Amino acid sequence: MNIQQLTRLSPESDFRWRWRIGVAVVVVAMASSVIAQATPPRRNPATVPQQGLADQINALAQQLNGVELADAGNIPAEIQRMVLDSLDAWMSRNAASTSPSPYPLDVRVRMQLESYFSKLHYPIFGQPATF
Numbered sequence: 001m002n003i004q005q006l007t008r009l010s011p012e013s014d015f016r017w018r019w020r021i022g023v024a025v026v027v028v029a030m031a032s033s034v035i036a037q038a039t040p041p042r043r044n045p046a047t048v049p050q051q052g053l054a055d056q057i058n059a060l061a062q063q064l065n066g067v068e069l070a071d072a073g074n075i076p077a078e079i080q081r082m083v084l085d086s087l088d089a090w091m092s093r094n095a096a097s098t099s100p101s102p103y104p105l106d107v108r109v110r111m112q113l114e115s116y117f118s119k120l121h122y123p124i125f126g127q128p129a130t131f
Contacts, residue, residue, distance in 0.1 A: 053086055053116055054118050054119045057083070057116060058120055060078060083116050087109070087113065087116075
């Protein structure tokens with residue numbers, strides 16, 4: 001027997017190897033899909049902003065463009081009321097939670113406040129006022 005005859009597989013054994021590889025691929029694909037469906041996505045509740053509050057604050061703040069603070073009316077008070085009411089509700093839900101968090105409470109509060117004002121940006125340009 002020469003080398004070519006030894007390394008050449010018979011059609012039956014070639015079919016068996018292909019069948020085993022195909023079955024293994026299908027089993028791995030099914031197992032990974034089951035695992036992916038069984039594990040819920042990980043979310044840190046401290047970093048999930050309240051839906052719509054940042055948009056509401058941004059809409060109110062856009063009304064303040066070019067307006068002096070003395071002429072702003074009740075818009076700053078309304079923004080303050082919305083933020084403090086939401087923060088008070090968030091604190092009552094999360095301050096006494098026993099779930100372990102990688103961040104201390106003051107950092108989580110700061111992250112929550114940043115999420116409220118996340119839609120706000122500095123103006124594109126500014127005009128300094130001098131007197």
